[in-house]
Amino acid sequence: MNTKADNPVHHETVPLKSKSKRKRNLIAVTLLFAAAAAALAAAYFLVWQHEEETEDAYVSGHLVQITPQVAGTVQKVSVDDTDVVKKGDVLAVLDDSDFLLAYERAKNELIQAIRQNKQQKAVNTQAKAQVSVRKADLERAAADLKRREALAAADAVSGEELAHARSAVVQAQAALKAVEAESAASQAVLGNNIPLRQQPAVLNAVTRLKDAWLNLQRTQIRSPMAGQVAKRNVQVGQKLAAGTPLMAVVPLDNLWVDANFKESQLRKMKIGQPVELTADLYGSSVVYHGRISGLSAGTGSAFSLLPAQNATGNWIKVVQRVPVRIMLDEQELKAHPLRVGLSMTAKVDVAAAGEHQTATGKTVQPQAETVDWSEIDALIEQLFAEYAP
CATH class of the missing domain: 1.10.287 (Helix Hairpins)
Structure with missing residues (x-):
């Protein structure tokens, strides 16, 4: 009876099968790496070279300072930090006896x-x-x-x-x-x-009479716009001078993102190009869509009088970052509200058409309502009708 050890054909078949299997595995791995390299190359030439991305981006907004227009003693404070107010809401009241x-x-x-x-x-x-x-x-x-x-x-x-x-x-x-x-x-x-x-x-x-009436109205300090109260710094009984900071109101429906891109990323960047953004608050599942509204006139160090130096006093080259302002879609902002200072990731489609980097344009600025004189005008008309018929 013959055994495997006595069979010379078996000894030759096993190494051949093992070599063939290793060869197929090597070919498969090579093809896999080649496919991955091709995919990466295709992604770069088709997509990545047309995008500039940064994680150094933060939500910004207007910080509307609330100050009294007349001097007086605080009689009442109606709001506190984080309170949401509407335009025209009374924030604080001054003693109006003298007025x-x-x-x-x-x-x-x-x-x-x-x-x-x-x-x-x-x-x-x-x-x-x-x-x-x-x-x-x-x-x-x-x-x-x-x-x-x-x-x-x-x-x-x-x-x-x-x-x-x-x-x-x-x-x-x-x-x-x-x-x-x-x-x-x-x-x-x-x-x-x-x-x-x-x-x-x-x-x-x-x-x-109009001046006295206006001063009397100004004892009620109202919010010039809708937003959220922040930095409250006023208490009942406090004696205030005109212009004393009391608090701030942040209009959360008028926010933008300041994205700090490296100087090498600005080569193809233009005003009006579309931007996709994600917030750490919501994660990658919520994507905001915005557009570049402007590029800063300089970097943070551009206005410094001293060049960058190391410990030995030698000049060193530092990669600078330039703030790029990105306006957000209002409807997306209402659906997923943001807060000032939150971290964002911004990805700009630099292949899209846009204006020149120095194109002129203005962002929307908050504006308080003008004085409504109808009440005092009606009183003046009444006085004339009564005493000068």
């Missing part, structure tokens, strides 16, 4: 100005009437003098009567000049046919 008194005083001054104008008109009317009376007196005295001069030619009147007649004319002329001066002075106060509401005294009183 209320000033407002009432200004209102009374306007009423007094209207009344004084009416009185001045009456004085002016009276002065004009006195002018008419004095003119009539002068005409009578002149007529009487004329008659007496005619009679004096026939010796019908004495010289004394003629002298009295002439003296009466002189007195009438002087009286007329006096009332004409009073009438001119009275007319000068009122102006020449200037309406009541355009009288200087009335205009000054209206201005003072």
Whole structure:
């Protein structure tokens, strides 16, 4: 009976099969590496060379500083850090006692100005009437003098009567000049046919009333826009000067990303190119889409007066990073809110069309509402209707 050890064919078959298997494995591994290299090369030439990516990116936003426009003592604080406020919400209230008194005083001054104008008109009317009376007196005295001069030619009147007649004319002329001066002075106060509401005294009183009303409104410190409260630094009872920082409001619907790209990555980067972003807060499952809105005028070290140096004082070359501003899609921002300072990853499609790197453009800036004067204007109209019908 033959055994495996006695079979020479078996000894030759085993090494051949093992070599063949190793050869097939080597070929498979080689093909696998070749396919991976080809895939990487294809990815680079088709995709990666047209993208610039950085993880050095952070969410930024406007930090709207809230300050009082008038000095006063804090009577109430209505919000705290992290509170969400709407545009026009009252954030803090100052003691308005002094401002209320000033407002009432200004209102009374306007009423007094209207009344004084009416009185001045009456004085002016009276002065004009006195002018008419004095003119009539002068005409009578002149007529009487004329008659007496005619009679004096026939010796019908004495010289004394003629002298009295002439003296009466002189007195009438002087009286007329006096009332004409009073009438001119009275007319000068009122102006020449200037309406009541355009009288200087009335205009000054209206201005003072509006100023007092505005200061009274400013005792209620309102939010100029919707957002979230941050950095509250005010307490009840605190004495404030105008311009003292109280808190900040961050409008979370107007955020952008500042992505710091290496200088070598900016070669093909242009304004308007699309950007895909992910936030560490949500992970890669949430992708934001934005566009480049501008490139910074310089790096952080560009405005330094000293060059980069090592410990020995020798100049060294440092790879600089330039901030690139990326505006986010508003709807995506509403669906997945962000916070200022969060880390982001930004990937720019540099193959897409865009404007020049120095293209002019402005980002949307927050803007507070102007003063609504309708309330005080209505009150002024009411005062004129009541005291100057």
